[in-house]
Amino acid sequence: MHRTLIVTNDFPPRPGGIQTFLHNMARRLDPDRTVVYASTWKRGREGAEATAAFDREQPFTVVRDPTTMLLPTPRVTRRAAGLLREHGCTSVWFGAAAPLGLMAPALRRAGATRLVATTHGHEAGWALLPGARRLLRRIGESTDTVTYLGEYTRTRIAAALTPEAAARMTHLPPGVDEKAFHPDSGGEAVRARLGLTGRPVVVCVSRLVPRKGQDTLVRSLPRILARQPRTVLLLVGGGPYEKRLRALAEETGVADSVRFTGAVPWEELPAHFGAGDVFAMPCRTRRGGLDVEGLGIVYLEASATGLPVVAGDSGGAPDAVLDGESGYVVRGAGTGAAAGTAERVLALLDDAGLRRRMGERGRAWVEEQWRWDLLAGRLRALL
Template identity: 80%
Template structure:
C-alpha cells in the first residue's frame, strides 16, 4: 500500500458511525503508512483536551486543522498538499467524498498517484440536487475510485457521475467486529439489571431521531401485546426525539412495555444488543428522499449477536438484511406490518434461532473488518 493521507471531518473523538468506520479502517492499515488530516472536534477546553489525548494514543500521526469543519477552500487545500509532500504520501483517502473530494485535482498535481473517496448516505442526497449533483460529478472525475455502502447508494450516486466514474465504483461499507458482537455478549446481565428476565424483548439500538422509526415500534406495541402480553420494547440510545417518544408511549399506556435506557457507552452496546430476542428498527425515508438510511450497520451488529432483525425499507437498509433469511424488511412507518413480523418472531423460537444463526454466518462471510480493510488496502 502507498503511504496514505487520510483527509476527513469524521474522526474521533467526534462521535458517530462514520467516525468509527474511518478509525476502525485506519487502525487496520500499516500505521507507518498512514497520516490523518482532520478537523478540530471542539474548541472548548474539554474538547481540546479530549482530542489531544485521543490523538496521542494513535499509532499514526494525526494533524488537526484549526477549523471545526474542513471545506475545500484554498487554505485547506494548500495544507493538504503540504502534508502530502511533507510525509511522502502517494495515496489519498477522503473519508467523505462530498465536499472534500473537490480537492482531488490539486492533490493529484502535487503527486498523489491514487485517490479514493468514500461515499455515505449524504452523497445520495447530493445526487438529487442539481448544483450538488454537478459537484459530485466533478468529484467522480477527479478520483480513481468512489466507494459506496450498498446497492441503493450506488444506484443513486452513479446516476450523477460520468459512465467512466460510475464504472470505477467499489463497495466499501463499514465492517462488524464479530469478536465484540456475538451471542455471548452479556445480554442476560442487562436483562436482569433492567428487570426484564423471562420477558420477550424487542430491542432497538439507535440514535433517537424520527427517521429511525422508534415511533413506529411504539405504535406497533399494542398489536404485539395482544399476541405476546409480556413483551417489552427496549429502546437503547439518546437523541432529540426522546421526549416525543416517551409521550407517545404514555399516550398508549405503555409505560411498562416500553423502556428507555438513554445513551449507553460504546463498550456496553454489545450486551444491550444481546438483551433482545429480536432486533427492530423500521426506518423510513423523510424530506423527499433527502433524509434516508445509508446502510444501517446496527442490523449487522444485531445479526452478529445472533438476533433476527426487522428493518425498514429506507434507502440502503435492505442491503444489510437477507430478507427472509436473516430477518425481514417492512415498509417504513407501518406499525401493522412491523407488528406482524415481530409477533411471528416472538412466537417462534426455532425461527428466531435459524434467522439469528444465518445472520451470524453472513456477517462472518462478508462483513468482517479484516476483509473490508484488505479491500481498502488494495484500492490504495
C-alpha cells in the same frame, strides 16, 4: 514507501456510524504509513481534551484542523497538500466524498497518485439536487474510484457521475467486529440490571432521530402487547428525538413497556444488543430522499450477536438483511407501517426456533462477508 493521507470530518471522538467506519478501517492500515487529517470534534476545553486524549491513543498520526467542519476551502486544501508532502503520502482517502473530494485535483498536483472517495447516504441525497449533483460529477472525474455502501446508493450516485466514473465505482461498506459482537456478549447481565430477565425484549440500538423509526416501534407496541403482554421495547442510544418518543409512549399507553438507556459507551453496545430477543429498527426515508439510511450497520451488528432483525426499507437498509433468512424488511413509512412492523416482530417473538435459525444465518453471513479484516483488505488494495 507508500503512505496514505486520510482526509475526513468523520472521525472519533465525534460519535456516529461513519466515524466508526473510518476509525475501524484506519486501525487496519499500516500505522507507520497512515496520517489522518480531521476536523476538531467540539470547541472549548472539554472538546479539546477529549480529542487530544483520543488522538494520543492512536497508533497512527492524527492532525486536527482547528475548525469543527472541514470544507474544501483554499486554506484547508493548502493544509492537506502540505501534509501530503510533509509525510510523503502518495494516496489519499476521502472519508466522505462530498464535499472534501473537491480537493482531489489540488492533491494530485501535490503528488498524490491514487485518490479514493467514499460515499455514504448523504451523497445519494446530493445526487438529487442539481447544484450538488454537478459537484459529485466533478469529484467522480477527479478521483480514481468512488466507493459505495450498497446497491441503493450505487444506482443513485452513479446517475450523477460520468459513465467513465460510474464504471470505476467500487463496493466498500463498513464491517462488523465479529469478535466483539457475538451471541455470548453479556446480554443476560444487561437484562438483569434493567429488570428484564425472563421477558420478551425488542431492542433497537441507534441514535434517537426521526429517520430511525423508533416512533413506529412505539406505535406497534399495543398490537405486540395484545399477544405478548410482557414484551419490553428497549431503546438504546441518545438523541434529540427522546423527548418526543417518551411523550408518544405516554400518549399510546405503553410507557411502562418502553425502556430508554440513553447513550451507551461503545464497549457496552454488544451486551445491549445481546439483551434483545429481536432487533428492530423500521427506518424510513424523509425529506424527499435527502434523509435516507445509507446501509444500517446496526442490523449486521445485531446479526453478529445472533439476533433476527426487522429493518425498514429506507435506502440501503435492505442490503444489510437477507430478507426471509436473517430477518425481515418492512415498510418504514406510510399507513400500515406500525401494523406491518408488529406483524413481523410477533412472528419472531412467537417462534423461538425461527429466531434461532435467523440469528444463526445472520451470524454466518457476517462471518462470510462483513468482517472488518476482509473489507479493510479491499481498501488497502484500492489505495
